[in-house]
Amino acid sequence: MELDTYHTISWLATPHGPLAHKPGATAVADPLYRLLARTIRVRGAVLDLNPGIGVASLAASSQGASVSAWEERRPMLRALQASAARHRGLRVAARLPWRVSEGTFDDVILVIGAERGNDWVRLQIASAAFALRPGGALWLAGSKKQGFERYFSWAQEALGGAEIVARDKGLRVARLRKNGDAAEPLVRLRSFEAVVRGRKYRFTALPGVFSAGELDPGSAALVEALPQKVSGLEVLDLGGGYGALSLPLAAAGARTTLLESSLAAVESSRLNFDRAGLAAEILHSDVDEALPAQRLYDIVVSNPPFHVGGRVVLDVAEAFVAAAHAHLRPGGRFYLVANQFLKYEVWMRKLFSDVRLRVVAGYKVIQASK
Numbered sequence: 411m412e413l414d415t416y417h418t419i420s421w422l423a424t425p426h427g428p429l430a431h432k433p434g435a436t437a438v439a440d441p442l443y444r445l446l447a448r449t450i451r452v453r454g455a456v457l458d459l460n461p462g463i464g465v466a467s468l469a470a471s472s473q474g475a476s477v478s479a480w481e482e483r484r485p486m487l488r489a490l491q492a493s494a495a496r497h498r499g500l501r502v503a504a505r506l507p508w509r510v511s512e513g514t515f516d517d518v519i520l521v522i523g524a525e526r527g528n529d530w531v532r533l534q535i536a537s538a539a540f541a542l543r544p545g546g547a548l549w550l551a552g553s554k555k556q557g558f559e560r561y562f563s564w565a566q567e568a569l570g571g572a573e574i575v576a577r578d579k580g581l582r583v584a585r586l587r588k589n590g591d592a593a594e595p596l597v598r599l600r601s602f603e604a605v606v607r608g609r610k611y612r613f614t615a616l617p618g619v620f621s622a623g624e625l626d627p628g629s630a631a632l633v634e635a636l637p638q639k640v641s642g643l644e645v646l647d648l649g650g651g652y653g654a655l656s657l658p659l660a661a662a663g664a665r666t667t668l669l670e671s672s673l674a675a676v677e678s679s680r681l682n683f684d685r686a687g688l689a690a691e692i693l694h695s696d697v698d699e700a701l702p703a704q705r706l707y708d709i710v711v712s713n714p715p716f717h718v719g720g721r722v723v724l725d726v727a728e729a730f731v732a733a734a735h736a737h738l739r740p741g742g743r744f745y746l747v748a749n750q751f752l753k754y755e756v757w758m759r760k761l762f763s764d765v766r767l768r769v770v771a772g773y774k775v776i777q778a779s780k
Contacts (some may be wrong), residue, residue, distance in 0.1 A: 413736060416729040417699060419492045424465065426472040430492035431463045433725040434485035434671075434696060440465070442521055442581050446551040449576040449583045454516035457541055459507045459534055463489045464500070466519050466551075471499040475517070480505040482673035484696040485726075504673055504694065506616075508533050508595040510541040518542055519549045523618065524556035529598060530618035531561055539568040539592035546588050554580040568592060599681075606633055606658040614681050615652045616674040620715070622652070629654045629713045631770040632747035635777075636711065640664040646737055648697070648712040648730045652678035653690075655711050660688045667707070669695040671726075697726065698733040710734040710744045714754075728757055735761040738780040746776045 411433065421428045426447070443462055447469035454475060458467045461479040463486055471477045479494075479502050481487045490502040518538040523530050538548045550565050552558035562584055566572045570589030574582055601614040604625040615622035621629070633655050641663025647656040650668035652675055660666045660683070668690055670676050676694045683690050693700040712734065714727035731754060734744040744762060748754050750769070755776050759765050762778035769775075 411725060411728040411732060413698070413729060413732045416697060416725065416732070419489065422463075424468060426468045427497060428493075429464055429468055430489040432485060432489050434729065435463050435489045436486065440521075441578065442551050442553060445576055445578050445581050446519060446521060446549065446583055450517075450519055450549050452517040452519070452547075452549070455514065456517045456519065457510070457515040457538075458519045459538055460521045460523050461490060462486050462521070464493050464502075466521070467500055468493065468497060470517075470519060471497055475499065477501065478503065478515075480507060480509075482506050484671040484673075484694055484699070488696055488699070506674060506677075507537040508597055510537045510595070512540055512592075512594070513543045515541045515546060516543060517547050517549065520551065522550065522552035522556070522558065522561050524552065524561070526618040527622075529600075529622075532564065533595050533597065533617055535561065535565050535568055536593065536595040539565075539588060540594055542569075542588040542592070544588055544590075548584075548586045548588070550584045550586060552582060554582065558582050604630075604654075606630070606654070607638075607662065609658065609661065611657060611661075612682075612685070613652055613654060613657075614685070615678045619672065619675045619678050620651055621654070622678075625654055626651075626713065627771060628747045628749070628773045631773040632711065632713055632745060632775055633658055635747075635768065635770050635775040636709075636745055637743075638662075640709065643708040644706075646707040646710045646734075648710060648733060649714055649726075650679060650692075651675045651713075653682045653692075655713070656690055657682055657686060657688065659711075660690050661686065664709075667691040667693070667701075669693050669698060669700060671696055697729045698737060701737065703736070705737060706739045706742070707737055708739060708742050710738055710742070712744075712746045714746065714748070724752075727752075727754065731757045731761065735780060740780055742780050744778045744780070746778075748774050748776065750774045
């Protein structure tokens, strides 16, 4: 995939007007968002805590509500920002769900982010309850296959009165009324220690961050395959998460830049670098969107994402490969780790020379030169 193609915003026709989308932005045709959009009846100030590209946000705005759509994932955020430029009543922010003020919204709409773990879902629900005014409604959407009944019971505990208002096969939308006070959301950080390149590090991650609580084995395989001497080199980490690759390289003297689409992961990596007393450029970015086109590096490393809600989706990984080529100096090296069934080397051979594969701890580490 060409980077220009990946970064291009296009438009989707919906019953409530045009909606921006792009590669890497999920929920374009998600039936759960469509069911929620058909079901909600809202008024006043509305908060969408998991808007995706804004299918339900736009439906709420079309009902005359003033909608705040908080999205922490950069690809979806860029699509939302484009849509907000065309639709009055839709305000967009890069914001984590627990950054709410008490009792400020009449309605909250929420698609449960079950793929990001129970800690994330608990925070979504607690944030919704805290943000609602007394008597306000939470419109909660989820799938029975992804634990909706359990999460619905958590929401009932947090809010009170509840009913299922829409069903479509295994999909559900519930409406819950806030009957009393709600506790402020409590964010529990996950911390762990890991030995990387012969040195012990302590990593911390916010809820919802990939591999929070343990070092991902793919990242562990990749970092051990990198050159030992990196001091003084400029290194770009594409999709750097909480810094599992970048932090050990910075400790070895590399000048590191970390790009990450998840704001929760960006804040986690900043916590880790600050605690270690190390410096890095850490940017909230949709692939390489935050970098100047002319910015070049000696080494690019990546453990690219390929799962979206249990499905294998490769457009972001393909864009990572193109970005690595665009930002490497001539003679620079690109290191990527993948599950063995993913054939990233096919894309890499179209752009790079001297593409080599090796198996490390059951993972495929691919090295290429520019």
